[in-house]
Amino acid sequence: MSQHSEETVRAEVRAWLAENWDPELRLTEWRTLLADSGWGCPTWPREWCGRGLPEPLAEAVREEFERAGAVGVAQGGGTALAAVTLLEHGSDEQKRALLRPILTGEHTWCQLFSEPGSGSDLAGLTTRADRDGDEYVVNGQKVWTTSAHHARYGMLLARTNWDVPKHQGITYFAIEMDQPGVEVRPLRQMNGHASFNEVFFTDARVAAANVIGEVDRGWTVALTTLAHERRMADGLRSLVRGARGEGPIFDEYRRELASVMEPYKWYPQRAGRADLVVKRAQETGRLADPAVRQAVARVLILARTAEWTAKRAKAARVLGRPPGPEGSLGKLAASHVARAAADAHALISGADALLCGPDSPMDGVIAEVLVSVPAVSIAGGTDEIQRNIIGERVLGLPKEPSDAGRPFREVARNVGS
Amino acid sequence: MQFGFSAEQEEFRGVLRRFLEERSPTAEVRRLMETPDGFDREVWKQACSDLGLSGIHLPEEYGGQGFGFVELGIALEESGRALLCAPFFASAVLAANAVLLGATEARRKEILPAIASGRTVATLALTEPDGRWEVPAIALTASPTSDGWRLDGTKSFVLDGHTADQIVVAARLPDTTGTDGISLFVVPGHAAGLDRALLPTLDATRKLARLVFSGVPAEPLGEPGTGADALERTLDLASIALASEMVGGAQKVLEQTTEYAKVRVQFGRPIGSFQAIKHRLAELLLEVELAKSAAYFAAEAAAADDPELPALASLANACCSDAYRNVASESIQIHGGVGFTWENDTHLYFKRARSSELLLGDPAAQRERMLAKWGIS
Numbered sequence A: 001m002s003q004h005s006e007e008t009v010r011a012e013v014r015a016w017l018a019e020n021w022d023p024e025l026r027l028t029e030w031r032t033l034l035a036d037s038g039w040g041c042p043t044w045p046r047e048w049c050g051r052g053l054p055e056p057l058a059e060a061v062r063e064e065f066e067r068a069g070a071v072g073v074a075q076g077g078g079t080a081l082a083a084v085t086l087l088e089h090g091s092d093e094q095k096r097a098l099l100r101p102i103l104t105g106e107h108t109w110c111q112l113f114s115e116p117g118s119g120s121d122l123a124g125l126t127t128r129a130d131r132d133g134d135e136y137v138v139n140g141q142k143v144w145t146t147s148a149h150h151a152r153y154g155m156l157l158a159r160t161n162w163d164v165p166k167h168q169g170i171t172y173f174a175i176e177m178d179q180p181g182v183e184v185r186p187l188r189q190m191n192g193h194a195s196f197n198e199v200f201f202t203d204a205r206v207a208a209a210n211v212i213g214e215v216d217r218g219w220t221v222a223l224t225t226l227a228h229e230r231r232m233a234d235g236l237r238s239l240v241r242g243a244r245g246e247g248p249i250f251d252e253y254r255r256e257l258a259s260v261m262e263p264y265k266w267y268p269q270r271a272g273r274a275d276l277v278v279k280r281a282q283e284t285g286r287l288a289d290p291a292v293r294q295a296v297a298r299v300l301i302l303a304r305t306a307e308w309t310a311k312r313a314k315a316a317r318v319l320g321r322p323p324g325p326e327g328s329l330g331k332l333a334a335s336h337v338a339r340a341a342a343d344a345h346a347l348i349s350g351a352d353a354l355l356c357g358p359d360s361p362m363d364g365v366i367a368e369v370l371v372s373v374p375a376v377s378i379a380g381g382t383d384e385i386q387r388n389i390i391g392e393r394v395l396g397l398p399k400e401p402s403d404a405g406r407p408f409r410e411v412a413r414n415v416g417s
Numbered sequence B: 001m002q003f004g005f006s007a008e009q010e011e012f013r014g015v016l017r018r019f020l021e022e023r024s025p026t027a028e029v030r031r032l033m034e035t036p037d038g039f040d041r042e043v044w045k046q047a048c049s050d051l052g053l054s055g056i057h058l059p060e061e062y063g064g065q066g067f068g069f070v071e072l073g074i075a076l077e078e079s080g081r082a083l084l085c086a087p088f089f090a091s092a093v094l095a096a097n098a099v100l101l102g103a104t105e106a107r108r109k110e111i112l113p114a115i116a117s118g119r120t121v122a123t124l125a126l127t128e129p130d131g132r133w134e135v136p137a138i139a140l141t142a143s144p145t146s147d148g149w150r151l152d153g154t155k156s157f158v159l160d161g162h163t164a165d166q167i168v169v170a171a172r173l174p175d176t177t178g179t180d181g182i183s184l185f186v187v188p189g190h191a192a193g194l195d196r197a198l199l200p201t202l203d204a205t206r207k208l209a210r211l212v213f214s215g216v217p218a219e220p221l222g223e224p225g226t227g228a229d230a231l232e233r234t235l236d237l238a239s240i241a242l243a244s245e246m247v248g249g250a251q252k253v254l255e256q257t258t259e260y261a262k263v264r265v266q267f268g269r270p271i272g273s274f275q276a277i278k279h280r281l282a283e284l285l286l287e288v289e290l291a292k293s294a295a296y297f298a299a300e301a302a303a304a305d306d307p308e309l310p311a312l313a314s315l316a317n318a319c320c321s322d323a324y325r326n327v328a329s330e331s332i333q334i335h336g337g338v339g340f341t342w343e344n345d346t347h348l349y350f351k352r353a354r355s356s357e358l359l360l361g362d363p364a365a366q367r368e369r370m371l372a373k374w375g376i377s
């Protein structure tokens, strides 16, 4: 991109912010302006709340927002997963109805994919949706559903055809969560938080107009969501930045972070906090130990090369490629970084790493790292699944024997599902 | 910082790859590695005249191509991929950088054009029998004489030291320690008082020599006693260059192993369909990609003269050393019995990986140096 157009864009966004940004506004008022102007989602198409800018220029826009201290559009699963999936597969009507409230933060979303009987083998799901007039009736159970307890909508995968191979009978719905047939029960995690839930469907209803993409063709739509999910952690890491301003809008924004974004509070810890390794090693005096120095150095090398590799993938995407299997490389790299960082933190903190109360290092952050890191290599597709994807789609290795060709009725399933 | 190559750079890579596939196939590598010289002067001269291989990053005023370190990195990646048997690293990287950074203008004009054209094969003699690639470890002494200087001491692990026409020698002035008194000299390969011996080594594709200096007359490159900074920087650039070379070899051996996993059938299916193999290859790909990022980023830092360069040089070297060694040894495992044979090419990469890992300091030492350069203590 030429220097000239980057400067033009920067000048434009600066002028727009000078004119419009006002911490006295209500949060939704401000975000409506963002959606109208397109500055909130610069890479999105002009007709859908964006400005059609390529990624490097969007980065420049974000920098200008940060410089001005302006609040952005709502973050989380709604924007990062639902909206991008709708942009790619939704009808114009659906985009008109659903995109804006996601950006303003009025609607939050959850991802109703995993089930007790099928996680990695997502296409083996057995939650059913049966047509009834203009609606579908949904029965079944989902699990590990992050943020379901306050979501307005769910991205629901359900089986609509049992007589075709498993990938060909799944439909993708936008289902309203606030209805009698949907029951959400929180699940306590090994780190003590309860950001994910079980969701039970008993004759729940979803309008046929809320099918995203085509009936029975939901797998393709799901792949879009999954590809974006592998890259989502990056965005969440920088969330808390920028929540420190003064004015009514920031009070609202902080309330949003404390409620809607609460489930993501421990996400930086699950990534291992490689950023704290050097600081901790210095403040504990452990850097004199050569074993600690080697561990610290390894974390730094992993973290930086993972960051550069993500930037290389991003640079390749700018050339027009959609998010593809390189997201799997990034996700796998993130697992390595997280584990190496957690191991280094344990080594650095020594016996203090045993504590998790008020006496624990950094107010419990280190303890939270140690018990949160195992999530990284499971959530959003396990490391094993990423290795399969890399092996088969990047390296072109032959697939394993599979059940994908048989009608789903005949496929072996877990007992009880 | 730029995270992709330009169309011109990709084109440059393509030209080099075609040349090397033609002139340095493994049959040729195997032939040359059995010879004492370890390279073919004619092919090397042609690579220098046709492709400018030996002067890629040297400024045009010294007969070079005037490109930067990114292009040099690309060329090294390709030479590593081809296991090129040639004095590329010794002459174009070690000696040329030492001269570029440590010589007077007159000396540069005198020495560099011949290196760039491939007429002269040069090298840098730095390490001594203790094997430490560190400036303070230099013990060979340079003493003033009535009409110049004389060198006394022993250099070891000198790349292409037994064949080089010109040898840049790192020496120290009498009664100095540490980085004080470090001086660069140049000595012709056939100088009187210089005894050169090829060292038998594990990796036959990279020739190393021991050089014993007994009162060898030598000409200073720059002001004697002031060479430490130039040498440090030469070592940083060498670490990055070697990282590029290693990443090229790692990528190639991974490709070959992946192909093998697709065609080798056991238990009625290709071994690459077994997760034990597939997952290992996926992890190796990740490791190679991370290593590439390190090598590319460090090469960009060199091109931009980034203040972080010394730390990034060690980072890239440590990261690429670990990746190459790991990929090469896993590749032998994935090949099974045939991987342990002389005839299969995998061991050539395995040995190159080991020799590279230890050439400029082992990965643990590089990591330690990285922390020190970042001031993390």
Ligand SMILES: Cc1cc2nc3c(=O)[nH]c(=O)nc-3n(C[C@H](O)[C@H](O)[C@H](O)COP(=O)(O)OP(=O)(O)OC[C@H]3O[C@@H](n4cnc5c(N)ncnc54)[C@H](O)[C@@H]3O)c2cc1C
Binding pocket: A110, A111, A112, A113, A114, A115, A116, A117, A118, A119, A120, A121, A143, A144, A145, A146, A147, A196, A375, A378, A379, A380, A381, A382, A383, A384, A385, A388, B275
């Ligand atoms: C913090 C967190 C948040 C989550 N949030 C959500 C959410 O919001 N929405 C949602 O839908 N889901 C969510 N999940 C669920 C997550 O996507 C699944 O847990 C994950 O895909 C694994 O599925 P599973 O738990 O059924 O494990 P399984 O699939 O049963 O896997 C068990 C083990 O078998 C291995 N395995 C499975 N198949 C293969 C194979 N083919 N080859 C090799 N090994 C294999 C796995 O790698 C794993 O080690 C979340 C999970 C976590 C931990």
